[in-house]
Amino acid sequence: MFRQLHSILGLILLCIAFTAGATEGNTFDLLYRADIQPETGMAEVEIQLKGESLPRKLVLHLDPERHLDLEGEGELEVNGDEAVWHPQAKSASLRYQFKINEQKGSGSFDSRITDKWAILRSDKLIPPIAATMESGLRSKAALEFSLPDGWSSALPYEEIEDDHYRIKDPGRRFKRPKGWMIVGRIGSRQDIIDGVDTTVAAPLGQNVRRQDTLAFLNWNLPELKKVFPGFPEHLLIVSADDPMWRGGLSGTRSLFMHSDRPLISGNRTSSMIHELVHVATGIRGDHQSDWIVEGLAEFYSLEILRRTGGISERRYQGAVDELEEWGKEAPTLLVKRSSGPVTARAVGIMRQLDREIRTATDGEASIDDVARALAEDRGKVTLARFRRLAEEAAGRPVKALDKDNLRDGKP
Secondary structure (H helix, E strand, O other): HHHHHHHHHHHHHHHHHHHHHHHHHHEEEEEEEEEEEEOOEEEEEEEEEEEEOOOOOOEEOOOOOOEEEEEEEEEEEOOOOEEEOOOOOOEEEEEEEEEOEEOOHHHHHOEEEEOOEEEEEEEOOOEEEEEEOOOOOOEEEEEEEEEOOEEEEEEEEEEOOOOOOOOOOOOOOOOOOOOEEEEEEEEEEEEEEEEEEEHHHHOOOOOOOHHHHHHHHHHHHHHHHOOOOOOEEEEEEEEOOEEEEOOOOOOOEEEEEEEOOOOOOOOOOHHHHHHHHHHHOOEEEOOOOHHHHHHHHHHHHHEEEEEHHOOOHHHHHHHHHHHHHHHHHEEEOOOOOOHHHHHHOOOOOHHHHHHHHHHHHHOOOOHHHHHHHHHOOOOOOOHHHHHHHHHHHHHHOOOOHHHHHHHHHOO
């Protein structure tokens, strides 16, 4: 009987191993090629597929003002902001033009190309793509650039060779590049900080303090990783002078920060740490929960500096008092977009919640446990989800997240 069971078990294990091997081999090559052309302000983009099996259908969600002149091998239908592509045979390609410049109403740029450099997000260059393909089929993806002479590139991915990157996106079967990127005549500084391959890059000749930024990260990123141990292995920080947007904006494994932004502001918060928290968590709010996303980022922009000794307890308390006063201008936190006063008030809620969890658990748990759980799941956060995680950490209901505490007595 034992020998029979042993034989059956061996057969089961053999089948599992064979299935796993078959799954690993069930891949297709996915190459994104981008020819950056400063003379036209455009990028010529090609998506190449090659393999024994290819996706049956790809739906590209376009920006009709930026993704132009689509052409593809196989059946392709373009209708406004959507393109439906049915690749055929064992190889197929789709090509289009991408307009790089994107200017805000204020006159500043979210995305910009000059005769010397270009800064943009790769997830704008390559639009969102929904893939229909057979079970177990996965992409092996890369991104390759064709650049003018003397230009180089920086992206938050492993560089296979010059201007050629391997695209990783765990959990996604059809991978596409995401996050900020910079190409051109650029200068960069790189370091491994607590296991994170970190690069600070900017156009040559601009007022960007790359080494100061690396020093700041060496000082604070390890403390941030204690809260978020799943922080990405690659981090790219892109910076530039005007006319780029005068602020900070996070992306996947990356962020943009205008060169004029201080590492620590006069109110003792840090836009750099704020955006790093967004990189770490990868969360977004629903129609009433943006205050959670922004409140956590601003809370840790102060808290990390306090923990590393970047600011004293006295200055920390002074900053909190200023935020509390500013937060009185926000009658409710339950709004679609978190303005300055809303975010300031949200910091106070985060502090209340932290104290409540620490008291309930005799210091065994804190808001760190809640933030870490959000970062592990990523995706959309709601007040209900936030409350559930907080109550799991506290081991009991929490008063800080009562709706009456989040608004001034209004329904």
